[in-house]
Amino acid sequence: MPELPEVETVARGVHDRVRGERILETWFASHREPFKTPAARQARGLEGRNILAVHRTGKHIVFELGPANDQPGEPGAQWIVHLGMTGRLLVTSPDAPLAAHTHARLSLAGGRELRFVDPRRFGRLEFRDLARDRGFAGPGAEPLTIGPDEFAALFRRRRIAIKPALLNQKLLSGVGNIYADESLFRARIRPRKAAGRLTRAELERLRQALRQVLKHAIRLGGSSISDYVNADGAKGFFQLEHCVYQRTGEPCRTCGTSIRRIVLGGRSTHYCPHCQK
DNA sequence: ATATGGCCCTGGTTGC
DNA sequence: TGCAACCAGGGCCATA
Numbered sequence: 001m002p003e004l005p006e007v008e009t010v011a012r013g014v015h016d017r018v019r020g021e022r023i024l025e026t027w028f029a030s031h032r033e034p035f036k037t038p039a040a041r042q043a044r045g046l047e048g049r050n051i052l053a054v055h056r057t058g059k060h061i062v063f064e065l066g067p068a069n070d071q072p073g074e075p076g077a078q079w080i081v082h083l084g085m086t087g088r089l090l091v092t093s094p095d096a097p098l099a100a101h102t103h104a105r106l107s108l109a110g111g112r113e114l115r116f117v118d119p120r121r122f123g124r125l126e127f128r129d130l131a132r133d134r135g136f137a138g139p140g141a142e143p144l145t146i147g148p149d150e151f152a153a154l155f156r157r158r159r160i161a162i163k164p165a166l167l168n169q170k171l172l173s174g175v176g177n178i179y180a181d182e183s184l185f186r187a188r189i190r191p192r193k194a195a196g197r198l199t200r201a202e203l204e205r206l207r208q209a210l211r212q213v214l215k216h217a218i219r220l221g222g223s224s225i226s227d228y229v230n231a232d233g234a235k236g237f238f239q240l241e242h243c244v245y246q247r248t249g250e251p252c253r254t255c256g257t258s259i260r261r262i263v264l265g266g267r268s269t270h271y272c273p274h275c276q277k
Numbered sequence: 278a279t280a281t282g283g284c285c286c287t288g289g290t291t292g293c
Numbered sequence: 294t295g296c297a298a299c300c301a302g303g304g305c306c307a308t309a
Contacts, residue, residue, distance in 0.1 A: 003302060059303080085303055086287075101287080120286045122303055160280060169304075176302050223302075245302090266282070268300085 002083050004059060004143065004174030005217035009236060010089055011061045014114075015054035017091045022050045022109035023065075029103040036080075036126035039104075045077055045127045046106060052076070058138030058173025061089070075130040084122025090115045138173035143210050146172070151207045155195040162198060162206075163191035164265035175210065178223055178245045181270045183209040185244045190276045191269045192262070216241070244270040 023046050028039035050066040061081040067074035094113045104116040154171045166180040186209035222236035248261040257274040
């Protein structure tokens with residue numbers, strides 16, 4: 001479900017709640033391995049480690065863990081969570097009723113529990129032992145920090161439409177369907193336009209629009225349309241400021257033209273046919 | 278190398 | 294009210 005702003009909101013919320021906690025025991029659903037790392041190896045790796053920090057890279061949530069059993073000087077580890085479309089991370093009392101589709105539970109020394117819930121099971125869990133694995137770096141560039149030249153280079157000579165190009169996580173990590181549509185509207189660019197045909201000025205408008213829209217959405221706690229809930233159980237409010245996303249047939253906030261919906265790369269795409277050229 | 282389409286899953290909404 | 298069709302914020306994989 002979540003894109004960069006929602007993942008950032010969740011990561012911050014989880015960081016505030018579990019930083020400094022120690023993972024005692026873990027439980028992973030046995031009926032399936034929705035995981036990049038086998039459940040048994042995740043369990044072995046996680047138990048007995050301290051959570052040093054939780055942060056976001058692209059659409060991934062990264063738990064930075066200390067060395068196993070506090071061995072000083074030993075390498076740490078990472079637990080990497082991708083929420084997919086419907087994944088949630090909850091910090092609860094161990095007595096709290098178990099939500100349907102709970103796939104993992106980590107009991108914490110402070111007495112609470114961290115749970116991973118994901119009805120649609122598109123989410124992924126991965127464990128990296130930094131004694132043998134490389135640290136996690138997102139698949140592509142960070143849209144919040146990328147510079148103009150590097151941004152322009154991502155799309156050079158590409159024939160694919162700019163909208164699906166924005167969704168390619170190997171180019172930019174963190175942009176999903178909502179913020180692709182919203183940033184293209186703010187940059188006044190047609191979603192169907194070939195990525196490689198964007199002018200330098202358009203590319204720079206797009207880069208700035210992405211930064212602005214993502215930062216603004218983070219401040220508002222992300223978008224919540226159906227089932228998105230952040231670590232507080234509170235909802236984000238950015239969806240109230242969507243200009244085009246899921247506004248098919250409604251008037252453009254700038255010119256009043258009816259917002260159009262098309263399908264690009266199998267994803268619904270919303271734009272204003274008057275404002276976006 | 279790049280681009281496209283199918284597929285993985287469940288659940289909510291819409292329309293008959 | 295019941296039921297089917299359609300839709301959903303993602304990403305992997307096979308194929309061309």
